[in-house]
Amino acid sequence: MLREAIEQVSVGNEGSEDDVSKRRASEFEDIYRLTYQKTLAFACRRTMTMSDALDVVSETYLVAWRRLDKLLAADEPQAWLYGIASRILLNVNRGHRRRENLLSRAVEAQSEIVERDPAESVAESEELIVVLAAMAQLSEFDQELLRLAAYEELTPTEIALVLETRPVIVRGALFRARRRLAHATLRVDKRTGSSGHIHSEKRPADDDEELPQ
């Protein structure tokens, strides 16, 4: 869909060979305008500070500019950009283990980044604590799969593009990750007595939700 939008924006920009360079820069600009906000939100969700997220976005588009051929050839430029950002985040986080503090910072940081109705924020914050505590018990791979499906609302095929793997692998792994999240949420609920926040949780054995399409 994004690819179609970019092609529509680019119509009329064709020129002689001498103009190819300008046209390609213009195509990059079109993609940038259509993807920037989603890419920044993606980075915010994973760094939980706006300044870190802006750095990741800056690095992501710099890499995209250097790999312009690949960006322009990508079927889903947004998913391709998520993939680049994801690897940049991995490298940055690996060295400094900033994710260890993510849970404790998440709720505070959420209010730093976004402005929401106070009542909505409180309810969400309480649920956020339970969900993030459950997420923290999963492997990094499971967490990223679930974030891509829940927050970015990507299909298994798009997730496969981000993670540079095959859709069939993503489908199976996502199914298992969702089941593990359900198990972990039950454990957190029992420990914290916060079952009121994620009510009517299904039993893991019954967790047969359909994958997002």
Added chain:
Amino acid sequence: MKPEWTAFGALRRTNPVRDNEVPGADSPEARELLTRILATPREQELRTPASRRKLRLVLAVAAISVITIAATWIWLRSISIPNAIICYQAVDLDADTAAAPPSETATGDACAPAWEQQTLVNPDIVPPGSVPPLVACVAENGALAVFPSDDTTVCRRLGLAEPDPSTQESADNVRVLESQLIEYFQSEGCIPVDEATKHVSRVTEDHGLASWAIEAQPETPERPCASFSIDPDLETIFIIPIPES
């Protein structure tokens, strides 16, 4: 049962930052970044029509080579992303995986710690804590995919290539470089960007990778420390300023 009552539904509802809650492409930061990027020269210049013809010829030769190789069922591929090694728990692309810890070789052995530490367990193959025979294949993206098996036809059966031995040395070299850089950045506390850039430059040259680019973003008072990111595809090491932890 309504999906919103499930754990996954709860995760969806608690999206900490929605897309429309952050600045868009018209924000001052976004416009400034775009201007800066467009002013950055690209290393890969556009190809001329003559070079395109050459490229077509090269591609044709390459295609014939691939067909020939495929016909003999020996499919080799270079390990173009040696810093990514994925360890599989079973001979199945759908099996659980773990990332290999830093190591000095881009081979199947890099996954041994994941088995020893029981990050990966498969009682059907070996007792927990034991390391099974490991076979390395090359995934579509150029990363190494390692499976627990002594069957040398595993890669072929999974539709993956085998590592091209001629690229092993350079892949190992990148792996060693990355291990040394991780050790350096983790052991020295807060390293200023200038100092880190000099060190990385020296270490890169020591590994015979003087042609690699080192790109450092300037540090700021809020971000006085350096971290790094390595991109073998681009032959570039990025030095990234981060806050003091």
